[in-house]
Amino acid sequence: MGRSPCYDATGLKRGPWTPEEDQKLMAYIQKHGHGSWRSLPEKAGLQRCGKSCRLRWINYLRPDIKRGKFSLDEEKTIIQLHALLGNRWSAIASHLPKRTDNEIKNYWNTHIKKRLAMMGIDPATHKPVVAALGSGNGEPKKVTNLTHMAQWESARLEAEARLVRESSKLRQNYQQPTAGLPCPPPTQRVNKIASRLGSPRCLDILKAWQRVQLKSLVIENNGGDHGGNLQSPTSTSNLQNIPVSSTNCNIATFHSIDVNEGFTTFQDMEFEAGQAWSMGACDAEDDDMIKGFSNFLSNNWETDHLVQYPNTDKDGNSGSSDGVSENDDENKNYLDDVFNLVDCGLRYSDSTLLHNNICMEHLELFIRPTC
């Protein structure tokens, strides 16, 4: 037994709003604020229930609402956030300025959902619908690759979701500076957080990096020096400099993770996926931070994520100097296949750029702070 509809009792109006009603509602709220929604309709002279007024204001009349067609960026964001958050429309809307949850939900249901389905991607799981890709004598390699892609993406999203949840908790619990007092310096704040939470502290580490700019990062494959600096993790202009290789990459060495705002500069840190870690130099007082960070990597990092893709030169062309051309081709084809399948309006110049972007996403996820 649910509550009776709000319009039952007094024959309140329902259905589409007229311009006159909109005008009344806007005028009242602009003058008095909405206050109690229940009492608003009577005060504003509207034959509507408070709930209806609230919905109309929030989803349509509010001045800070952007209406009209969604941009490609917005669409991309929605898809990514939906993969991460599911049908939590309000959470998704919070990442899209000026868009309402209702609008995003409608757009998802009427546009994106159908398009993904048409492309053979399950809108609920964001994974390829393998059965729909032609089994039997179809193209098993493609299916394998897409499955791999799905697993790969799933792991990433899972970690990302965990990060978001924990980050949100931390923000709620520990980022409430006393009124009138200056916010403590980041390091101090982090130590406080870490001391309260105990182990594991991996998320504290990421949180600690929120205000930190990762200045330069070089990934080295198993001791081989491919060089290259990454000025900004989000800048596509530098993607071509990511040194990656498809040879044995169980160990990644990070040189000169140089952070500012008084944070430690980590040098020569080694991370072995799922196993051990070591480091060449870092400040002793940041041991906990580094351990936490290392644990985080060990728990979440699959070597495939960083090493499966071919080298590139500064122009973004595939390299062939490491004897990995066979894998290069395979991976390039794999990405081309995925790219062709997942044509959701996000176009990159070629699969090389795309795979670099994928590498970048993982670097950002596992290395970069989430801010």
Place this chain on the structure above:
DNA sequence: AACGTTGACAACCGCTGTGAA
């Protein structure tokens, strides 16, 4: 022209969480 179908979006319903009494 009339009717049926489809798509897009606004609006509603009912459940849940939260805070005040």
Place this chain on the structure above:
DNA sequence: CTTCACAGCGGTTGTCAACGT
């Protein structure tokens, strides 16, 4: 602790215009 009112949320339905037959 319980109750209640309210806001917020996600799923669903209603409405209307565009399109097809």
